[in-house]
Each structure stands twice: as structure tokens, then as C-alpha cells.
Amino acid sequence: MKKYVVYLGIISIAAILLAESCRKPEELTDDQYNEWLSGGSQTVFNTGSGAFGSQFAGMSARGNFNHEVGDAAFGSTFVSAPAPVHQGLGPVFNSVSCSSCHVSDGRGKPPGPGEQMVSMLFRVSIPGEDEHGGPMPAPGFGGQLQQRAIAGSTPEATIGITYTYQTYFFPDGQSYELRTPTYMLQTPYCPVPAGMMLSPRVAPPVFGLGLLEAIPEWALLAHQDVNDADHDGISGKANYVWNVLKNDKSIGRFGWKAGNPTLLQQSAGAYNQDMGITNFIFNKESCEGQTQYQNLDDEPEVSDSLLYAVAFYMQTLSVPGRRMADDAEVKRGKQIFTQAKCSSCHVPMYKTDVNVAFREVSNQTIFPYTDLLLHDMGAGLADNRPDNLADGNEWKTPPLWGIGLTQVVNGHNNFLHDGRARSFIEAIMWHGGEAAPSAQFVANLSTDDRNALLKFLGSL
Ligand SMILES: [Ca+2]
Ligand SMILES: [Ca+2]
Numbered sequence: 001m002k003k004y005v006v007y008l009g010i011i012s013i014a015a016i017l018l019a020e021s022c023r024k025p026e027e028l029t030d031d032q033y034n035e036w037l038s039g040g041s042q043t044v045f046n047t048g049s050g051a052f053g054s055q056f057a058g059m060s061a062r063g064n065f066n067h068e069v070g071d072a073a074f075g076s077t078f079v080s081a082p083a084p085v086h087q088g089l090g091p092v093f094n095s096v097s098c099s100s101c102h103v104s105d106g107r108g109k110p111p112g113p114g115e116q117m118v119s120m121l122f123r124v125s126i127p128g129e130d131e132h133g134g135p136m137p138a139p140g141f142g143g144q145l146q147q148r149a150i151a152g153s154t155p156e157a158t159i160g161i162t163y164t165y166q167t168y169f170f171p172d173g174q175s176y177e178l179r180t181p182t183y184m185l186q187t188p189y190c191p192v193p194a195g196m197m198l199s200p201r202v203a204p205p206v207f208g209l210g211l212l213e214a215i216p217e218w219a220l221l222a223h224q225d226v227n228d229a230d231h232d233g234i235s236g237k238a239n240y241v242w243n244v245l246k247n248d249k250s251i252g253r254f255g256w257k258a259g260n261p262t263l264l265q266q267s268a269g270a271y272n273q274d275m276g277i278t279n280f281i282f283n284k285e286s287c288e289g290q291t292q293y294q295n296l297d298d299e300p301e302v303s304d305s306l307l308y309a310v311a312f313y314m315q316t317l318s319v320p321g322r323r324m325a326d327d328a329e330v331k332r333g334k335q336i337f338t339q340a341k342c343s344s345c346h347v348p349m350y351k352t353d354v355n356v357a358f359r360e361v362s363n364q365t366i367f368p369y370t371d372l373l374l375h376d377m378g379a380g381l382a383d384n385r386p387d388n389l390a391d392g393n394e395w396k397t398p399p400l401w402g403i404g405l406t407q408v409v410n411g412h413n414n415f416l417h418d419g420r421a422r423s424f425i426e427a428i429m430w431h432g433g434e435a436a437p438s439a440q441f442v443a444n445l446s447t448d449d450r451n452a453l454l455k456f457l458g459s460l
């Protein structure tokens, strides 16, 4: 409680600063904003295991109610029909609830040795594009591999994951180990089409997304430099993807390749593909056109209002505030973050659009540390599977806000799209392609400076 009072004080100072400079906001430097407030007014100072699960402050009673309905739906376990509630699971699916993958509103991880995949999934496609420029569904498998099925149906396939391990040394003599995954498609229920491509993805954290959705498109495009016209080695490309309700393309913001335009569509797609739950946006079972399809699509299996409530829940989770932002070593780490050009992609600060209809996300200064753009990350991280404008080497820069609380909330430090990294330093040393010079810069740091950088990441 005490902390809130202190931060309220800081908020009002920040508000004065903002008000004084509102004529020329573009001239404000990072330091003039309050970096403690990663999510602007939607920042929460909770450093415990629930750090990713707080609802926005200052919502109306109706907003709080919708958030709570969405929260309950996010945690609901679906079962196969007939059942009194939450029926319609499958016929094929990845998991039984949103929260079984987005654990505590945080991230998933790859399975351990001998375990089944729980909070991770595989996208699939064959070469070519669908009618909207998206990935071409694989005959028999569609756009996603479902490794589980209800009684009477067959899982599409399972995936075996093995790792090879290699040790490397920094110039200062310290060592680090990287593990490289290999994926094996096992027991497919039908012949695998030639050239089928697999894209492994762990569930990313889901807090702060309403603020990312509120960043104006022009502000994202301002960082775009598709052909690296300024020759700094960093490109950055917006993905443009099919927006079902708009019946047109929109900028992609969500998913590891920015393959999804809105939180509503992402949530509807998750119900449909990840759980086999039809809805008004995706009203055919994921196995439509395949042998397991039963054509039982007359009624959506999740109601429109519950779908909207879950999407609203995704829009209204607060961002954890910074810890130790004024610590001398953390501040030095932040300078190194800039010197290493991490901030070229992990762009620290944005201002959200003015939005009178959704004032909780309106006009907020936020510190997400992402540009939401696609970058070539090199062959080491490539999935070699295109996704709209993203090619096989490209990934969206993930936000880094709250990343220092991953261990506390999720009990692991598995990072990157497939969870292969087991620490910050492993995640950094996997950076290739456009980001290779940044990784090289970090490799050549003194032990103290590298530790300062890692401490800074831990403070986000
Ligand atoms: Ca179903
Ligand atoms: Ca499928």
C-alpha cells in the first residue's frame, strides 16, 4: 500500500512533466518519463507469483465485471460433448484451457525429458499461400498440429523433441551452453504431405497486450526499415495479416511472427485451433475437410459474449512495474543495452493512441521494449516456415517488460519462441542475423558489464 502512495506521487510528477511539454512531446527523452511505470497508469507493483495476473486499475464496475468473467473463462477446463458446461472440446485439440498454456498469465515451456507437450504447440503448412497470403494449410493437418483428441478421434501426430548441447566460451573465460532442438513428427494419423513445414511455439505471456494493441500503427511503422535504407544493419518489417471481421488486411501485432491482428481474433483462433471450440469468428472445427470432421458446426461452442469477455480479459491485464530501476548497476546495464543496439529492436518507449472509448489504454507512456516488427534472426533460430510477410528466418521482437519476473511466476527461465534458451544469456547468445552484432558485443563485454546487462533485464 505504502508503495502505491509513493508511486502516485511519482505519477503526478510525471503528469506535470507531460502537461508542461505537451506541445512538443517528440522532444522528450526517456529520462523525463517515469520508467518505473512500465505500463503507464496500468502498472502494478506486485513481485509475487501473481505478478502477471492483475486487472487494470480504475475500470468501471462493468469493466471489472467483464474482466472477471473473462478471467474465469480463461481458466475454464473444456470437456467433450455432451456435458452440462464448457462442452465442445476437440475432436482434436492441444490443451483443455487457455490457462494451461498461458500459465498464471505467463509463458509456457517445452516438455522435459519423457514428458508430453503441454504449453507449446506446432504450426504446420505446406509451401504456397492461402487466398489471403497466409500459410497454406497442410492436407490432413490444417494450419496447426493437434497432438490430442477426444475419445473416438485420433490425435493428428505427436512430436518428439531432442536436444544437442554445445559449450562456448566468452573471451573472459566464462562459459555458456546452448541447446539446439530437433523435432520429430511421430505417429501421424495419415500420410504427411510432402514438404510439410513445422513451426514450434511456446505460449507467450499475455499481460499488457491491451496497451500494445493501442500503439498507433504509424508509431510502429516509424521504426520500419525493410531494406535497411539507413545502413545500420537493422531492418524491421511490419507483418500484414488477414483480419476476419474487417474482411481486409491489418498490421499484425500478436504471436511470435506477428501473425495475428487483434486480441479478439487471436482469442477466437485459440479457442478454435488450440481447444477445438468453435465460435462466431471461426465457426468450423479446426479439422474441417479432414477425415475426423463430423460437420457438427450448427452452434458456436463458446458464446459471443464469453468470447468478447476473454478478449477483454486479454486487453486489461496490467504490466508489472520495474524493480531496482535506480540501482547503479541496473542503470549501467541499461546503457549497455543501448550500446549493444538491443534497443534498435527492443524499442523501450511508446505512447499509446488517444482512445476516448477505452480510456484505460488511452494516451499512456509505456515501456514494452519491443517494436512489434519482424527481424531476420539468422539460421540458428529459423523455423523455415513463412507466415504472411514473415519469412522462415524472421521473428517479431517480443516485449521484454516483466521478463525479470518469469522465474517467480512460471518457475522457469525458458525464453525464445521454442523455449530453447534457459536463461537471459542463452537467449542473447542465440541472437543471429540482424542481431548477431549485438550478441557479439555482449560476448566481448567484461564480466562486470555483462552482469550489469543481465541485472538490467532482471529489473524489467
Ligand atoms: Ca468442438
Ligand atoms: Ca490440425
Ligand SMILES: [Ca+2]
Residues within 6 Å of the ligand: 225, 228, 229, 230, 231, 232, 233, 234, 235
Ligand atoms: Ca536500418
